[in-house]
Amino acid sequence: MSGPVAAAYGQLLNDGELRADGDQQRAVAALDRLAGDLGAPAPGLLSRLLARKQPRPCGVYLWGGVGRGKSMLMDLAFDHMPVQPRRRVHFHAFMLDVHQRLRRARTEHPGDPIPPVAASIADEAKLLCFDEMVINNTADAMILSRLFTALLDEGVAVVTTSNRPPSDLYKDGLNRELFLPFIDLIGQRMQVIEVNGGTDYRLDRLTGVQTWHVPNGPAATAALSEAFFKLTDYPVEDRAKVPTEELDVGGGRTLHVPKSLKGVAVFSFKRLCGEARGAADYLAIAQRFHTVIIVGIPVMGPENRNEAARFVTLIDALYEHKVKLLAAADAEPAELYPAGTGAFEFGRTVSRLEEMRSADYLAEGHGTA
Numbered sequence: 001m002s003g004p005v006a007a008a009y010g011q012l013l014n015d016g017e018l019r020a021d022g023d024q025q026r027a028v029a030a031l032d033r034l035a036g037d038l039g040a041p042a043p044g045l046l047s048r049l050l051a052r053k054q055p056r057p058c059g060v061y062l063w064g065g066v067g068r069g070k071s072m073l074m075d076l077a078f079d080h081m082p083v084q085p086r087r088r089v090h091f092h093a094f095m096l097d098v099h100q101r102l103r104r105a106r107t108e109h110p111g112d113p114i115p116p117v118a119a120s121i122a123d124e125a126k127l128l129c130f131d132e133m134v135i136n137n138t139a140d141a142m143i144l145s146r147l148f149t150a151l152l153d154e155g156v157a158v159v160t161t162s163n164r165p166p167s168d169l170y171k172d173g174l175n176r177e178l179f180l181p182f183i184d185l186i187g188q189r190m191q192v193i194e195v196n197g198g199t200d201y202r203l204d205r206l207t208g209v210q211t212w213h214v215p216n217g218p219a220a221t222a223a224l225s226e227a228f229f230k231l232t233d234y235p236v237e238d239r240a241k242v243p244t245e246e247l248d249v250g251g252g253r254t255l256h257v258p259k260s261l262k263g264v265a266v267f268s269f270k271r272l273c274g275e276a277r278g279a280a281d282y283l284a285i286a287q288r289f290h291t292v293i294i295v296g297i298p299v300m301g302p303e304n305r306n307e308a309a310r311f312v313t314l315i316d317a318l319y320e321h322k323v324k325l326l327a328a329a330d331a332e333p334a335e336l337y338p339a340g341t342g343a344f345e346f347g348r349t350v351s352r353l354e355e356m357r358s359a360d361y362l363a364e365g366h367g368t369a
Contacts, residue, residue: 003029003036004035005035005080006028006029007080009025009028022197023064024195026193027070027073031073031081033191034159035081038127038157058152058155058157058190059152059157059191060077060158060160060193061162062160062162063161063164063193063194064195065196065365068195068197069197070161070162071132073161073195074131078127078129078159083127084126085124086126086128087124087129089131090245090260091131092245093243093245094128098117099139101113101117102117114143114146115150117147118147118150119150121154121156122156127159128151129159130159130161131161132263133161134164137248141173141176141182142178142179144179145182149185163290163367165192166192205230205231209326211324211357212327212353212357213328214328214331215330215331216296224293224326224327224328227293227326231262231264232264233262244257245260245265247284247285248284249285250280250284255277255284256271259293263288263289263291263366264291265285265289265291265292266292266293266294267293269297269307269311270296272285272294272310274307278310282314285323286317286320287367289323291326292326294328297311297327299338301337301339302340302341303340304337309342311337312349319352319356322361324366334350336350
């Protein structure tokens, strides 16, 4: 392998931070092909005319299971590709920004707002890197094909990661037939690379990590904080800069996520179960995050039957989507809700919480049945 991404990747192999992985090496080669295209001289008129008939690939779509190194590879591309300006952003945050720009453009420009929005984004970044492309929002799905066609035509290169192959994006979504041109666009204009090598680096990071901490308090908080930074490779010294997120939970509502990074989210029990929330909220969390950290889980009694019922619904959603759960609580699962309406049914939740601590569960891929 040769190229700026390959050189950086090779250094990580030499340093023992990575193990040789054929899928990752194929991804590195694709990223360096893109880097070569970006560093090539501007084509002449004849080349541009031919390029309109046969547009060259101008992006890389990396997909595969959790912990296979997709984000790491994208970060190498972002750090070493010879292009400026560039932007690395979570896909969800990017789409929120796009919708804000579209609203402004509709008031400032008559006609179709997508071309001026695409042009403004292209002025700000010639390389866009998206972590975790997932589409579960109808408003996003309806505009993606036209938006990304315009961005690619403006000369913007795109590198993105996803847990799903392109054909599974927005699967079973409303009016999905209107979304299918975006899947075609990915196939025509991007190199699609599966990254599903045998090493699950995130599972390696969970080895030896205690997932259920009793009781709540400084020691539990410190342990969960350490686990968060270990799972996300985020510098501990930058803890004050950990990004937040406003998660779209449907119906025009959002849920504030105090810490959101690389598919790992941190919540308080009070925010998740002490407020009026339902299955749609918890489903959005389970779909969006592969790991959830919850602090402040109390022992509940009859007076907390609503909180207990919400907790049951939350754990059902996390369990069914194979979300990893790390938590701080005032008791072990079997002692969380000993009496009250639904206490007998709570036993299923106890069983699920115990299973979620097992090595077999932790080895499951996010979203698998």
